[in-house]
Every structure is written in structure tokens, then in C-alpha cells.
Amino acid sequence: xxxxxxxxxxxxxxLHIGGARTALFSWAYAKRNQGQFILRIEDTDVERSTPEAxxxxxxxxxxxxxxxxxxxxxxMQRMETYKKVLKTxxxxxxxxxxxxxxxxxxxxxxxxxxxxxxPRYDGKWRPDSGKILPEVPQNISPVVRFKNPxxxxxxxxxxxxxxxxxxxxxxxxxxxxxxxxxPTYNFCVVVDDFEMGITQVIRGDDHVNNxxxxxxxxxxxxxxxxxxxxxxxxLGDDGQKLSKRHGAVxxxxxxxxxxxxxxxxxxxxxxxxxxxxxxxxxxxxFCEWFDLDHITPSAAQFNTEKLNWLNAHxxxxxxxxxxxxxxxxxxxxxxxxxxxxxxHGASNLTAVPDLKSVLNLYRERANNLNQLAKDVxxxxxRPQANIVDIEKHITPEVKPALQKLSQQLAVINWSxxxxxxxxxxxxxxxxxxxxxxxxxxxxxxxxTAQSPSIDQVMAILGQKETLARIESFLx
RNA sequence: GUCCCCAUCGUCUAGAGGCCUAGGACACCUCCCUUUCACGGAGGCGACCGGGGUUCGAAUCCCCGUGGGGACGCCA
Numbered sequence: 001x002x003x004x005x006x007x008x009x010x011x012x013x014x015l016h017i018g019g020a021r022t023a024l025f026s027w028a029y030a031k032r033n034q035g036q037f038i039l040r041i042e043d044t045d046v047e048r049s050t051p052e053a054x055x056x057x058x059x060x061x062x063x064x065x066x067x068x069x070x071x072x073x074x075x076m077q078r079m080e081t082y083k084k085v086l087k088t089x090x091x092x093x094x095x096x097x098x099x100x101x102x103x104x105x106x107x108x109x110x111x112x113x114x115x116x117x118x119p120r121y122d123g124k125w126r127p128d129s130g131k132i133l134p135e136v137p138q139n140i141s142p143v144v145r146f147k148n149p150x151x152x153x154x155x156x157x158x159x160x161x162x163x164x165x166x167x168x169x170x171x172x173x174x175x176x177x178x179x180x181x182x183p184t185y186n187f188c189v190v191v192d193d194f195e196m197g198i199t200q201v202i203r204g205d206d207h208v209n210n211x212x213x214x215x216x217x218x219x220x221x222x223x224x225x226x227x228x229x230x231x232x233x234x235l236g237d238d239g240q241k242l243s244k245r246h247g248a249v250x251x252x253x254x255x256x257x258x259x260x261x262x263x264x265x266x267x268x269x270x271x272x273x274x275x276x277x278x279x280x281x282x283x284x285x286f287c288e289w290f291d292l293d294h295i296t297p298s299a300a301q302f303n304t305e306k307l308n309w310l311n312a313h314x315x316x317x318x319x320x321x322x323x324x325x326x327x328x329x330x331x332x333x334x335x336x337x338x339x340x341x342x343x344h345g346a347s348n349l350t351a352v353p354d355l356k357s358v359l360n361l362y363r364e365r366a367n368n369l370n371q372l373a374k375d376v377x378x379x380x381x382r383p384q385a386n387i388v389d390i391e392k393h394i395t396p397e398v399k400p401a402l403q404k405l406s407q408q409l410a411v412i413n414w415s416x417x418x419x420x421x422x423x424x425x426x427x428x429x430x431x432x433x434x435x436x437x438x439x440x441x442x443x444x445x446x447x448t449a450q451s452p453s454i455d456q457v458m459a460i461l462g463q464k465e466t467l468a469r470i471e472s473f474l475x
Numbered sequence: 476g477u478c479c480c481c482a483u484c485g486u487c488u489a490g491a492g493g494c495c496u497a498g499g500a501c502a503c504c505u506c507c508c509u510u511u512c513a514c515g516g517a518g519g520c521g522a523c524c525g526g527g528g529u530u531c532g533a534a535u536c537c538c539c540g541u542g543g544g545g546a547c548g549c550c551a
Contacts, residue, residue, distance in 0.1 A: 010551045045550055102549065109548090116476040119547060143549055161480065170478055170547095178549040185551045208479065209546040232481075233544080239486090241544080267487095270500085274488055277499045296488075298481050299544065306487065306501040316514085365513040423510090438510045450512035 003035025004199050007061075007068070008189070010042040011053035014250035015060030017302065018204060018234045018242065021268045025231065026202040027066045028269075028283075028290040038196055039071035044188055046076075060251040064261055065283070073196075075188050082183040085191050085221070086144060086176070094220040095176060097142035098125040099134075120172035121145070144177035146187070146217055154212035159200070159229035159292040166212040174213055190214050194223040200292075205230035229292050234271060235301040242302075258330075258370035260318065263311035272300045280313060312367035323363065324355045330373040353460045361452045361460060378447050379457075393440040393449070394473060401430045401437055406470045409463070416459040423455065444473045 007023040009015065015023070030037035039061070043049040058072070075082075089095035100108075100121075109119040126147060127133060148171050155165040176187035183191075189210075193201060208230050218225050236247035254264050265283055273296070275281075275289045315323070358379055359372070366372040394402070405426045412418045427437050438454045445466065451457055458466045 008551090012551075042551060048550070105549085113476070113547095118477040120477095164479075166479070172547090175549050180549085182549090184549070189551090205480070206545060207551090210551090212479095230480085235544095237486090270487065272487085274499095276489065279487095279500050294489095296481095300488090301486060303486050303501065309501055312514085367513095420510095434510050442511065448512085452511095452513085454510065 001199060003030055003033035004038065004197050005030045005035065005202055006038040006040050006071075006193070006196065006198050007066075008040040008042050008192075008203070009057050010045060010048075010185075011050060011057060012045065012048040013053055013244070014056040014252065016242065016248045017251060017268070019057075020060060020064060020066075020251045020264075021234060021271060022202065022204055022231055023061060023066050024064070024265065024268055025229075025273070025290070025295075026200075027068075028287050029200060029202060029292065030069070031287040032290045035199070036069040037067075038073070038198070039068040040073045040192060040196070041071075041075065042185065042188065043074055043076050044182060044185060046182075049076075056250060056252070063252060063255055064265060070196075073192070075192070078188075078192070079182070081195065082177075082188060082191055083181070086183065086187075089146070089176075089220065090144065092220075093127070093147065095144050095146050096125060096127050096173075098145045098173075098175070099137050099140050099142045100124055101140070118170070121174075123173060126173055141179045141181075143175045143179050145173040146176050146213070146220070148173050148213065148216055154215050156211065156215060156225070156228055158208075159202075159227055160232075160295045161205070161208070161230055161297050164208065164211070168212075168216070171213055171216070176217075186210055186213055187217065190217040190221070190223075193226055194218060194221060198226050200227045200229060202229045202231065202292075205232050229295070231272065231295065232297060232299045235299055237302050237304050239301050258368035258372075259307065259311050260314045260326075260369065262314040262317075263307060266310050266314070267307045271302070272296045280310070308367045311369075315363050315366050315369065315372065318363070320356045320360060323359055326369060327359060327373050327376060328355065330369060331377065334373070353462060357460050361456055365452065379451075379461075390443060390473075393443045398430075398432070398436060398440055399474065401426050401432065402440060402470065403474055404429075405437065406467060406474065409458075409470075410467055414459065414463040416453075416455045419458050420455040441470070445469050 005026040007019075007026050009019055009023075027037045029035070041054055041057070043054070054072075061068075086095065090097075098121075105121070108122055112119045125133060125142075125145070149168045152168050153165050154168060154171075155163060157163050174186055175184055177183050192198075193214075211228055211230075215225055234242065236242050238247070240246060242248040251264065255261070262282065265286075266280060269281070269283075269286050269290075270279065273290070274294050278289070281289070355376070358376055362372060362375045362379070366375065405422065408422050408426070409419065412422060423434070423437055423441075426432075427434055430437075439449065441454050442451050442457070443449055445451075445454070445457055445461060461469075
């Protein structure tokens with residue numbers, strides 16, 4: 001049987017890190033088994049579902065490259081199907097109408113809670129054989145409830161948590177269609193997973209408690225039961241639960257915050273899953289390795305430091321062309337693009353080194369794309385305002401050496417080696433240590449005291465621009 | 476409250492009864508490299524929640540505690 005997995009988010013917000021991992025695992029499992037991955041939007045909660053959220057989810061998946069083979073299917077567009085199944089169940093007696101009002105149910109729940117009991121439906125309208133039902137009230141549209149078995153055990157072998165058993169006595173008759181006729185979550189999931197031929201349901205473990213109900217319904221429909229894999233949750237960096245008001249952010253936020261998707265993907269893959277000692281691997285490798293046997297059943301805490309480490313790795317590995325495009329976009333959206341060309345007064349546009357070679361030099365030290373973009377801006381524009389401790393570096397003592405160096409640099413063949421040689425000559429001549437000359441150069445040329453090797457910086461900056469920048473400080 | 480789930484370094488994890496003196500990675504510390512900051516390299520610190528069993532032998536299996544989490548909606 002071909003493997004068919006699905007990701008079924010409800011469009012009530014963006015795609016957060018937990019959802020992204022669930023999607024990633026479902027996707028990888030399908031890929032690993034040459035199966036299909038299906039995207040299904042669970043939008044039956046009309047109140048909270050929004051088209052913006054749908055788009056946000058689609059955007060997130062697109063950024064991460066989690067492509068689906070079928071879908072997106074929208075549950076709101078499948079009403080006819082649900083109604084049909086609903087009618088079948090009503091006719092078969094596996095579902096029934098319930099006229100209890102919300103208020104009635106609320107008080108019932110309250111009383112039960114107070115008595116320390118598990119809140120549950122009391123079965124008032126459940127049509128058991130030999131039971132006389134209350135008279136049907138007028139002007140009340142009923143909800144539909146599933147007639148859950150009252151005895152026995154529901155059990156399944158969870159692919160990550162192992163065998164789970166729950167007594168039917170713990171379950172009550174859940175509402176599968178609202179008073180207005182729209183079906184509810186647990187029912188739609190069952191119908192869809194069945195009709196879409198889902199073979200493995202990979203989802204968050206907040207659904208463990210829904211599983212026995214869903215299995216019962218599947219059984220009532222004569223469906224084959226899929227396998228279930230319940231993933232534990234992802235905790236925030238501080239070990240706290242992620243929620244809207246605490247730490248939960250869109251995966252797209254990681255893009256904005258300067259992370260490469262490769263880093264996010266690799267990080268997420270290792271969060272709750274492992275393959276021996278493997279830490280760094282691409283998605284192709286992941287899809288070959290991925291299995292459900294090596295998923296941790298316990299919750300995992302998000303660790304930004306490790307994400308940063310992976311990000312640094314992938315920035316170094318990135319295709320230069322792609323990296324340059326990304327950085328360009330960041331500069332543009334931050335209004336920094338202009339700075340590159342504004343440059344220093346003496347700059348000449350055609351002499352400006354191309355972004356790729358600058359990035360190639362600077363990316364070695366970066367673990368974040370936004371930071372890298374900033375470094376690049378400094379390199380090109382060298383904003384005077386940001387130069388720190390200028391007097392500390394360009395002391396009266398070194399100034400003559402710098403002047404002499406400037407003259408020498410003007411007449412050499414421009415290369416990192418030649419520049420390095422020239423600096424060494426000056427250093428020796430004046431009896432300085434290398435940093436004594438290198439540091440002021442660094443500050444003059446890049447505006448900061450931290451930069452790649454100064455000779456390499458000069459080499460790509462170009463002779464003309466280098467000399468111009470030095471001159472502007474010495475005159 | 477009831478039911479369900481979980482428990483190895485600070486964090487992510489390896490671990491399927493002897494391969495464990497518990498391995499790797501991030502972080503941290505030290506040293507090396509060095510032209511600053513990084514990168515890189517070499518070391519170091521650091522964990523089986525507690526108690527009972529089972530067994531010749533338990534991180535691993537069982538039970539009981541403890542701690543954490545989840546679920547109990549006409550939300551998904």
C-alpha cells in the first residue's frame with residue numbers, strides 16, 4: 001500500500017515552529033516511502049479561520065520547500081461529503097440528534113467538575129434500546145452526536161509513543177455536527193483521513209486524546225484505521241510552552257530574522273529525531289534517513305544557539321549567487337541598498353567590488369544574514385558616524401607610517417600578497433608590531449575594529465578606493 | 476478533579492539487558508592558530524529523577540513514588 005500522509009493545519013494563525021516540524025516529518029515520511037503528502041486546510045471554524053492565515057501557512061511551507069502532492073483541500077468546500085456521511089450515520093444509528101442546549105451542557109459540566117468528575121455528556125438523548133427519550137422540544141435545532149461504544153477498550157500502537165489504551169467508559173458522545181448543521185473537527189478529520197486514504201497520521205500529541213474517538217468513528221464507518229504517530233511538543237527557548245502571547249512566532253519570522261531555510265530545516269529535523277551522531281545533513285539526506293522509530297516521545301526545548309550554529313554553517317556553504325540575492329533583498333528592504341553606492345566621497349561606482357566577492361570574504365564570520373548584510377554595508381559605505389575610537393588607533397605615532405604606506409601602496413601591483421608584503425615592510429621599518437598598523441587600517445577602511453584580514457579587505461576594495469579612504473583620514 | 480503521555484549533561488540527543496569508565500552536538504572553559512573579531516584545531520567541565528523489584532548483570536524490563544506536560548468545547 002502506498003504511503004499517504006497529510007498536514008492538516010487550521011488557518012487561525014501563521015505556521016509556527018511546531019506546525020512546521022509536523023509538516024516536515026509528514027513530508028519526509030511520504031518522501032522516504034515514495035508516497036504522497038497531502039495538504040488539507042481545516043477551516044470549519046468559520047469564526048477564527050481567515051484567508052490571511054491560509055496564505056501565511058502556504059507561504060511558510062513554500063519557503064521551507066515542503067511541497068505537497070495533493071491539495072490544498074479546504075474542508076469548507078467538502079460540506080456535501082460530510083453531510084452525506086452524517087446522514088449515513090444517522091440512518092445507521094451510529095449517530096443521533098441531541099437537543100440539549102449549550103446552557104444545559106454548561107451547567108452539567110460545571111456540576112461534574114465540582115464533584116471532581118470528568119466532565120462529559122450525560123447521554124440524555126442517546127437512543128439506547130428500551131430507553132424512552134424525552135419529548136423533542138419545539139424550535140430547537142439539534143446537534144448530532146456520535147454514539148460512542150460504552151464499554152471495551154480502544155487501543156492503538158502509536159508509532160512514537162507505543163501502545164496506548166483508553167477505556168470507552170472514559171469517552172462520551174461527542175458532537176459531530178453543530179446546530180447549524182456544520183460538521184465539527186473530529187468528524188471532518190475522520191471522514192477526510194478515510195476518504196483521502198491516509199495511511200499514517202503524523203500530528204501533535206495534543207491529539208492523543210482525540211484518537212480513540214476518531215478510531216471509534218472510523219470503525220463505525222467501516223474504514224481501515226490508519227497508523228498514528230504523535231509528536232511531542234516543542235517548548236520555547238526558556239522551557240516554557242509556546243503560545244501566541246509567549247514566544248510563538250511564524251517560521252517566516254526566522255527568514256526575516258536572518259536565518260537560511262536550510263538551517264531552520266536541519267534544526268527542526270534534529271529536534272525530536274536523530275540519526276546516530278548525525279548533526280548536519282541536507283533534506284535529501286534527511287528524506288533517505290527519516291523514520292518514525294527514532295522520534296523522541298518527550299518534549300523538546302528550542303535552542304536558538306544551536307540554530308545559530310547551523311545557520312553559520314549553511315551561510316558558509318551557500319551558493320554565492322543565491323546568497324548575494326538574499327543579501328541584496330535584505331539591503332533593499334532595509335533601505336540600505338543605497339548606502340552601498342553612496343559610499344565614500346571618492347568612491348566610483350564602477351570601481352566598487354561586486355557583492356559576491358565581498359560576501360565570500362565576510363560570510364566566514366557570520367551566523368546571521370542580517371548581520372552579514374550590516375557588515376556589507378559597513379564595508380561599502382563606511383559610515384563615519386559608526387567609526388569608534390578613531391584617535392585610539394590613528395595615533396600621532398603611527399600616522400607617519402600610514403602616510404608612507406599609502407605612498408607605497410599607490411605604486412604596487414594590487415594583490416593581497418603584495419599588500420601584505422608592503423605592510424610588513426612598513427612595520428619593520430618603523431619597528432612596530434603588525435596590529436599597530438593593521439588596526440588603524442581596519443578602522444579607516446571598514447569603519448569597525450573587526451574585519452576579515454586587512455590585506456584581503458584591501459585587495460577586494462580595490463586600489464583606488466583603498467587609497468581614497470586612507471587619504472581622507474590622513475589629510 | 477478524571478484520563479492520557481513524558482522523564483539521560485544547562486540544551487538537543489545516542490542508547491533495544493553485558494559493547495557504558497554512558498557516546499555525539501550546541502553552549503561554556505582552557506590552550507593552539509592569528510593581524511582585530513570570527514572561523515578552524517586540540518583538550519576540559521558536565522547527565523541516567525527517587526525508591527523498590529526481576530536478573531549473574533539494569534540507563535535499558537516491571538511496580539510505586541516524585542516532577543513535568545497534555546486532554547477533558549456546538550475550537551482545531
